[in-house]
Amino acid sequence: MPSYHTIADDLRRRITEGEWSVGDRLTAEASLAAHYQVSTPTLRQALLVLQSEGLIEKLHGSGNYVRQPRERLTYDGNRYLLRQQGPLHPKLKVAAYGSTTEASDAIASLLQIDLGSAVSEYVFTSSDERSVASVAHVYVPHQVARFGLPSAALPLQGQDAPQPALSPWGDDIRQMLSDAGVHVVSTIDRITARLPTTEEAKAMRTTAPVLAVERTSYDDAGHIVEGSVLVMPSSRAEAVFCTRARTMELESAG
Amino acid sequence: MPSYHTIADDLRRRITEGEWSVGDRLTAEASLAAHYQVSTPTLRQALLVLQSEGLIEKLHGSGNYVRQPRERLTYDGNRYLLRQQGPLHPKLKVAAYGSTTEASDAIASLLQIDLGSAVSEYVFTSSDERSVASVAHVYVPHQVARFGLPSAALPLQGQDAPQPALSPWGDDIRQMLSDAGVHVVSTIDRITARLPTTEEAKAMRTTAPVLAVERTSYDDAGHIVEGSVLVMPSSRAEAVFCTRARTMELESAG
DNA sequence: CAGTGGTCTAGACCACGAA
DNA sequence: TCGTGGTCTAGACCACTGT
The missing domain is CATH 3.40.1410.10 (Chorismate lyase-like)
Structure with missing residues (x-):
């Protein structure tokens, strides 16, 4: 199982378990990469999965934010x-x-x-x-x-x-x-x-x-x-x- | 304009202009990367765009193949x-x-x-x-x-x-x-x-x-x-x- | 300005397919 | 076995946001 999928699964769990609330900004990508002990491109690939699910919103220069589900x-x-x-x-x-x-x-x-x-x-x-x-x-x-x-x-x-x-x-x-x-x-x-x-x-x-x-x-x-x-x-x-x-x-x- | 989009556009043109026919295998990614003077991850991102359009099919271990349009x-x-x-x-x-x-x-x-x-x-x-x-x-x-x-x-x-x-x-x-x-x-x-x-x-x-x-x-x-x-x-x-x-x-x- | 995400490099190693 | 694509590294530099 690719590492970025493992990380995506863990981040999805952490979000749905309420570690970040709707509208919160996630920890910066660099910190998350350090936490998961992967390089930033790998961590970003994990975030891309969550983004495609509508779970987070990426804002260039600002951060990654937890989105309301079904706010589509x-x-x-x-x-x-x-x-x-x-x-x-x-x-x-x-x-x-x-x-x-x-x-x-x-x-x-x-x-x-x-x-x-x-x-x-x-x-x-x-x-x-x-x-x-x-x-x-x-x-x-x-x-x-x-x-x-x-x-x-x-x-x-x-x-x-x-x-x-x-x-x-x-x-x-x-x-x-x-x-x-x-x-x-x-x-x-x-x-x-x-x-x-x-x-x-x-x-x-x-x-x-x-x-x-x-x-x-x-x-x-x-x-x-x-x-x-x-x-x-x-x-x-x-x-x-x-x-x-x-x-x-x-x-x-x- | 990101480099991978420029490359995707060029490859799309080369494919539609018939440089490769339907079913043909594209040049290997490493060679294409050398030709466009980019690293392999960048070239692969370009191929991902063409794949999402249904223009090529990626076969692990074999190559990237031109697909029939509207063969969906x-x-x-x-x-x-x-x-x-x-x-x-x-x-x-x-x-x-x-x-x-x-x-x-x-x-x-x-x-x-x-x-x-x-x-x-x-x-x-x-x-x-x-x-x-x-x-x-x-x-x-x-x-x-x-x-x-x-x-x-x-x-x-x-x-x-x-x-x-x-x-x-x-x-x-x-x-x-x-x-x-x-x-x-x-x-x-x-x-x-x-x-x-x-x-x-x-x-x-x-x-x-x-x-x-x-x-x-x-x-x-x-x-x-x-x-x-x-x-x-x-x-x-x-x-x-x-x-x-x-x-x-x-x-x-x- | 500092901090963030977006793109990219120049490799490396692994998994898979065909001969 | 060898050539292919799939994944990943450890940085770098740029673009954007907010103060």
Whole structure:
């Protein structure tokens, strides 16, 4: 058994047994390495395991902190289409911007359109004071529809009225599609995990694995009307899906 | 930009530009490290990025091999409940075994039953010749039902007849529940990513992130009748979900 | 500024696979 | 057996945070 796993197991035990409380800073890595009689890279590999489990949070220049379990951002794949209720992470601020580009290889493949076709790109970023918690890239072909940013994303002018919350997952774009007469009736979500790119690591302040969700939305004719790529640090987020048997839907409808 | 990301980008380019074909073995790590003028740990960190993307496969003692893109095992969250068709990865062998245990902390929390309650545990392992591609732990409280292994998991006696395929995701258990009069009408899947444990790393032959799916199945009274924990190497597997708008279901029913 | 984590070195030794 | 990847060392230097 590799030494870093042994150390990770021991640190996990010490944390769950309450040696450090939620929010506490762990002993410095150098001291922990000395205590376990290993080199710092080895100790850091152990901390990486705990970070990927969401048990600790690493803050560069500050320390390693014990996190609240289940204090995770949730991507609810059913929320939009099934009109589910629930809090939308009020502590996170969501920023958005939009632009027009030509479909790259990846976008063309996602939307199943020709390379170089005109598409609108919307980027939603949710973050707290310190770091980014999710990034959503939403693409809509100009052939399908064309519009600006959702009103909730526009800066308020002088007013200090409560701003309607913006979804971190780009649901507002799907709502605008609906308002424009393009009705999303189904979506497919593909979920993988990978290590973050340089930019992602910098923005999310973590080198732990990220969850990557590729989402495509379909109208009643089966055409792809929207495609998205969502990225969230797996140590701070999870994806949730609910599936109901078709028979139940029919029974409740009849 | 960290050096290992620069190297990962360059190696990704060299692979996609065809310097190595699918199935080819990359130059040995020591040589690559010399070529990029970095130490071996740094080069290995670059390879870890490519591995997490599913671009290469690391084989201990043999080498690093270029993988077919999109040659991934798929966990289809809708398959069982919506009776979807599709191939079930015929190249993978699925093995199963079952036992009876008392609910641990994690199992009790998953099934929302008392600590120490009797549960059946079924373990499904899918693998090719070399390594494990998925592990599914399926739990059924004895209060709900009690039965042995699915017939497809039992060894054939002398016969060489074609064995019905076993689902790597424990769908056979849900089918047996249904046969016993316990009907699963909805499931919730929670998906996270983390680094593998020692055993998982050994079985799956990878230290790249794994996708972990926590699944709970509900009957029409809203009781949890089954809980599962699925683990798959994210470099070799993805999870897919399809959501349909409720309105469409009602329209088609009326 | 001091203290922290992030990256990296130039090796070493071990475990595994194929011949 | 030999070449491969997996783990680890004992430092070094840099980047970031908070005082």
